[in-house]
Amino acid sequence: MAGKSKGKQETFIRELLFILAVTIAGFALQFVIGTLDFAIFAWPVNIVLAALLLALAFIKPDSAAGKFGSGRVSVILLVSITVMSIYMGLVPGNDVKHSWPFAFTYLMIMANLALTIGRRMRNFKLKRDYSFMLNHFGLFLLLVAAGPGSADMHRYFIRVAEGQTEWRGEGEGSQTPKELPLAITLNDFSMEEYSPRIALIDKATGETQPSGKPSLIDCVEGTEGIIAGWSVAVDTFEYRPRMAPRAYITATRKAGNSVLSGWVSCGNHFQPFSVLDVSEKLCFAMTFPEPKKFSSDVIVYTKSGVEKKGVVEVNKPLTAGSWKVYQYSYDTRAGRDSEISVFELVYDPWIIPVYAGIILVMLGSLTLFWRGGKKE
Amino acid sequence: MSWSEFIYFAAGSLILWYNGTLALYKSKNALWGNLLIAGGILLFAAFIGLLWASMDHPPLRTMGETRLWYSLFIVLVGYATYLRWKYKWLMAYSVVVSTVFVLVNLLKPEIHTTNLMPALQSIWFVPHVTVYILSYAMMGAATIAALIALWREEGKEGELFALIDNLIFIGFGFLIAGMLMGAIWAKEAWGDYWTWDPKEVWAFITAASYLVYLHASYANIPKRKALLIIPLAFIMLIITWLGVEYLAVAQESIHSY
Numbered sequence: 001m002a003g004k005s006k007g008k009q010e011t012f013i014r015e016l017l018f019i020l021a022v023t024i025a026g027f028a029l030q031f032v033i034g035t036l037d038f039a040i041f042a043w044p045v046n047i048v049l050a051a052l053l054l055a056l057a058f059i060k061p062d063s064a065a066g067k068f069g070s071g072r073v074s075v076i077l078l079v080s081i082t083v084m085s086i087y088m089g090l091v092p093g094n095d096v097k098h099s100w101p102f103a104f105t106y107l108m109i110m111a112n113l114a115l116t117i118g119r120r121m122r123n124f125k126l127k128r129d130y131s132f133m134l135n136h137f138g139l140f141l142l143l144v145a146a147g148p149g150s151a152d153m154h155r156y157f158i159r160v161a162e163g164q165t166e167w168r169g170e171g172e173g174s175q176t177p178k179e180l181p182l183a184i185t186l187n188d189f190s191m192e193e194y195s196p197r198i199a200l201i202d203k204a205t206g207e208t209q210p211s212g213k214p215s216l217i218d219c220v221e222g223t224e225g226i227i228a229g230w231s232v233a234v235d236t237f238e239y240r241p242r243m244a245p246r247a248y249i250t251a252t253r254k255a256g257n258s259v260l261s262g263w264v265s266c267g268n269h270f271q272p273f274s275v276l277d278v279s280e281k282l283c284f285a286m287t288f289p290e291p292k293k294f295s296s297d298v299i300v301y302t303k304s305g306v307e308k309k310g311v312v313e314v315n316k317p318l319t320a321g322s323w324k325v326y327q328y329s330y331d332t333r334a335g336r337d338s339e340i341s342v343f344e345l346v347y348d349p350w351i352i353p354v355y356a357g358i359i360l361v362m363l364g365s366l367t368l369f370w371r372g373g374k375k376e
Numbered sequence: 377m378s379w380s381e382f383i384y385f386a387a388g389s390l391i392l393w394y395n396g397t398l399a400l401y402k403s404k405n406a407l408w409g410n411l412l413i414a415g416g417i418l419l420f421a422a423f424i425g426l427l428w429a430s431m432d433h434p435p436l437r438t439m440g441e442t443r444l445w446y447s448l449f450i451v452l453v454g455y456a457t458y459l460r461w462k463y464k465w466l467m468a469y470s471v472v473v474s475t476v477f478v479l480v481n482l483l484k485p486e487i488h489t490t491n492l493m494p495a496l497q498s499i500w501f502v503p504h505v506t507v508y509i510l511s512y513a514m515m516g517a518a519t520i521a522a523l524i525a526l527w528r529e530e531g532k533e534g535e536l537f538a539l540i541d542n543l544i545f546i547g548f549g550f551l552i553a554g555m556l557m558g559a560i561w562a563k564e565a566w567g568d569y570w571t572w573d574p575k576e577v578w579a580f581i582t583a584a585s586y587l588v589y590l591h592a593s594y595a596n597i598p599k600r601k602a603l604l605i606i607p608l609a610f611i612m613l614i615i616t617w618l619g620v621e622y623l624a625v626a627q628e629s630i631h632s633y
C-alpha cells in the first residue's frame with residue numbers, strides 16, 4: 001500500500017513539474033516574442049490543432065502521455081487557470097487573455113479533456129457515462145471552437161445613410177475603409193424613445209434633487225408629480241420631427257405659495273436647451289430622451305448572390321449566409337431623426353460547433369440536477 | 377383570456393402551492409402536498425395556454441410575459457428537485473421566488489416604463505439572471521453547510537457531506553446554465569459570446585473554483601480539506617455578483633450600465 005501511494009506521489013510531482021515547465025516556457029515566449037497574435041490559429045491551423053487534440057483520445061491511458069488525462073492533472077490545471085484569471089480580473093489594463101502562458105494552460109486543459117474522454121470511451125457504459133460525456137465532450141467542443149476557432153472570426157463596422165447602398169466598411173481598430181464581401185441598402189432607420197423627464201437640478205454640481213434620492217417626472221401631457229416639495233405639472237408637451245422636445249410646466253411650492261411656470265427643453269444638436277430657474281442655485285430642466293428601441297429596414301447582398309430583406313434591431317441580428325448583421329449605432333447627435341445607421345458585421349464560421357458545445361453542456365448541467373453529488 | 381384575469385389564476389396557484397408545501401412539512405402522507413402542488417402547476421399552465429391561444433404568437437415577447445414563464449418554471453424545477461431529493465426547503469424557496477415574480481407582474485406589468493436600455497430587452501434577460509440567483513442561493517446554503525461540517529469534529533459530519541455535494545452539484549448546474557445563456561444572449565446583442573469582460577472574468581473564476589472542488593477527490597485531497605474550497609469559491613461568487621463594479625478593472629466593463 002505504502003509503495004503504491006508513494007508511486008502516486010511521484011506521478012503527481014512529475015505532472016506538476018511538466019505543467020510548471022510548459023507554463024514557464026509560456027512566460028519565456030511572452031518575454032521574447034511578446035503578446036500572442038491570435039491570427040496564427042486561423043484556418044487551417046485551428047482545424048489541424050483540433051484534429052491533433054482529438055487524436056489524443058486514442059492514446060493508451062496507462063502510457064506516460066495518457067496519464068496526463070487524469071483527474072489530478074485537471075485539478076492542477078484548474079487551479080492554475082483560476083490564478084491567472086484572478087490576475088486578469090484584478091489588474092487593470094492587463095492582456096492575460098492574449099498571453100502565451102494563458103494560451104498554453106488553455107491548450108493543456110483541452111488536452112486533458114481529450115485524454116480523459118478517450119479513456120472513458122474505452123469501456124463506455126451509457127448509464128454510467130452519459131453525464132460525464134455531455135459535460136466533458138461538450139466543454140471540449142466549446143473550448144476548441146471558441147478558442148482557436150475564434151481566430152477565423154471577422155468583424156467590420158459599416159455606416160449606411162438612408163436610401164443608400166454601402167459596401168465599404170472598417171475593420172476593428174482600423175480607420176481605413178475597405179471593400180467588404182457584403183453590401184447593405186438602408187431603406188429606413190427608425191427609433192422609439194422613452195419620454196424625456198423633468199428634473200430639479202443643482203446648477204453648480206448638475207446633481208438631480210432631492211440629492212441622493214432624485215425624483216423625476218415623465219414628460220407626458222397632463223402628468224403631475226412632486227419633486228423636493230414642488231408640485232410639478234406638465235401642461236403641454238411638444239416633440240416635432242427635427243425639433244428638440246419641449247414642455248410647458250407649472251411648479252407650485254406648497255409651503256410659501258410660490259408658483260412658477262415656463263418652457264423647458266433639453267435642446268438638441270441645433271437648438272439650445274432651456275431651463276426654468278427656481279433660485280440662484282436650482283432650476284427645472286429636461287433630461288434627454290433615452291433610446292427605447294432602434295431598428296433598420298435593410299436589404300443585404302452577399303458576393304455569393306444571397307439577397308436578404310429584413311429588419312435589424314438590437315438583440316435581433318439578421319443572418320445572411322455565414323454573416324450576421326447587428327444593429328450597432330446611429331447618428332447619436334440627431335437621435336431619433338438620425339438618417340444614418342451603423343451596423344456591425346460578424347463572420348463566425350465556428351458558430352455551429354460553439355452552439356453545439358453550449359447545448360451539450362446545458363444538457364450536462366441538467367444531468368447534474370438529476371444525479372446530484374452521487375459518485376459513480 | 378387576457379392579463380386582467382391573471383390575478384385569479386395566480387392567486388389560485390399560489391394558494392395551492394403554499395398549502396401544498398405546508399402539507400409536505402406537516403402531513404405524514406405526501407399525497408396531499410403532491411396533489412395541491414400539481415394542481416397549482418396545472419392551473420398556472422392553463423393560464424399560459426389560454427393566453428397563448430388568444431394571441432397569435434407565444435407569450436414570450438415582453439418582460440412581463442417572460443416573467444410569467446419563469447414563475448411557472450421555478451416551481452417546476454423546485455418540485456422536480458423535491459421529488460428527486462426530498463428537500464422540502466427547496467420547494468418552499470421556489471414558491472417564494474415565484475411569488476415575487478407574480479407580484480412584480482401584478483404590480484408592474486411592464487418593466488419598460490423604467491427605461492430598459494435596448495440591449496437588456498431580450499428574452500434571455502430573465503432566465504439568465506434568475507438562474508444565476510437560484511445558483512447563488514444554493515451555493516450560499518452549501519457554504520453554510522460546509523462551515524458547519526468544518527466546525528464539527530472530524531468523523532461527526534453525519535449526513536452533511538452528502539448534502540453539501542448535492543447542493544454544489546445542483547448549484548453548479550444552474551451556474552453553468554446561467555453562464556451559457558449569458559453567452560447566447562451576448563452573441564445576439566453584441567456579436568460575440570465571450571469577450572473576457574470583467575464580469576465574465578469573475579464569473580469564470582467562480583465556475584473554475586467550484587470545478588476545483590468537483591474534481592478535488594481525484595487529487596487525493598481529503599474531504600475535509602476540500603471543504604475549504606467552498607467558502608473560497610463563495611467569496612469569488614460574491615465578488616462576481618456584487619463586487620465587480622468596485623474593482624479598478626470595472627471601467628472596462630460593458631456590464632455596468
Ligand code: HEM
Nearest residue numbers: 069070071074077078109112113116132135139375376590
Ligand atoms: C462543465 C464542467 C465540468 C463538470 C460538470 C465536470 C464534472 C465532473 C465529474 C462529476 C467528474 C467525476 C465523474 C465520476 O465521478 O466518474 C469529473 C471527472 C473528471 N473531469 Fe470534469 N467536469 C467539468 C469540467 C472539467 C474540466 C474543465 C476538466 C479539465 C481541466 C475536467 C477534467 C476531468 C477529469 C480529468 C476527470 C476524471 C475522469 C476520470 O478519471 O475518469 N472536467 N468531472
